[in-house]
Amino acid sequence: MKKIRIGAYMPSAGDFPAEHGVPEMATRLERAGFSSLWVSDHVVMPSQIQAAYPFAKDKRATWRTDTPWYDAMMILAMVATVTKHVELGTAVLV
Structure with missing residues (x-):
């Protein structure tokens, strides 16, 4: 069985990463047993969203x-510099 x-x-995004430290x-997530860690980003964000x-x-x-x-x-x-076993990925990369 797998x-x-x-x-x-x-x-x-926001204050959370700076306040808690990447x-x-x-x-902590690796020690908790997660097998992968995911981040997303938005390098471009409109000043207003009308849609x-x-x-x-x-x-x-x-x-x-x-x-x-x-x-x-x-x-x-x-x-990557502080983990040993987790896989890393992007959830969204815009």
Whole structure:
């Protein structure tokens, strides 16, 4: 029987990564037994979103457009230096 593998999404936007530390988050998740760690990013974000967002009742985007996003490749590079066994990936790379 194959072993179930579960991955974790690591926040890569807003204040959370800076407040909690990317290396610390990665080592804790690896110690907790996750087999992979995932990040996403948005290197381009419009200043206003006028299109209807289909996943919200009021059709408005559920995120702020001025939220800072950290570069996914830089986050994964940091994670790679402090982990030994987890696989790394991008959930979304825009």
